[in-house]
Amino acid sequence: KAGVTQTPRYLIKTRGQQVTLSCSPISGHRSVSWYQQTPGQGLQFLFEYFSETQRNKGNFPGRFSGRQFSNSRSEMNVSTLELGDSALYLCASSLAVVGTGEQYFGPGTRLTVT
């Protein structure tokens, strides 16, 4: 079974631009969560989607948004990029309807904002 895939793997953007990242979960997984990982803040939860609905949202500004499609694929968008948005963005999928703490992470998208 294929793992979680994320595209693109690397991205360089300029301050003020917007970016869209894509995540394809493991087949059959309906829950997709997004995380931001930085050396200073560690792994921080962005939001989670389940059956095309956002179930939970972390403490990030409204510039960060996401969506999930009927095939469970998910995208996240960051508008008006800031230097501090440079990070590794990870998505994780889960089979469970109710969280069991077991998530499968993709390789991440490394975003650099200049």
Next chain:
Amino acid sequence: GQSLEQPSEVTAVEGAIVQINCTYQTSGFYGLSWYQQHDGGAPTFLSYNALDGLEETGRFSSFLSRSDSYGYLLLQELQMKDSASYFCAVGADQTGANNLFFGTGTRLTVIP
């Protein structure tokens, strides 16, 4: 507020046993998970404790005490490939959904 505390670094000898502790303070609690992350890699799931006690999976074991808001990951028969960062994470949402609050990670270095 929510916080998870774990040591920032641990060094241990190949073949030895190492314990990584995690104390948490969260508004809700839906289990304690452990993840391993090698440099440049993605976090991979190791274990999950929803109830008090010890869970064993091969060389790795994880313990939880909900009354003490404390857990640990025990790695036995350490191998060089175990050198990585280890994160504890709490499912802290009252719906039990898949949003994990991660600790800052413990960097384990295994030396020969």
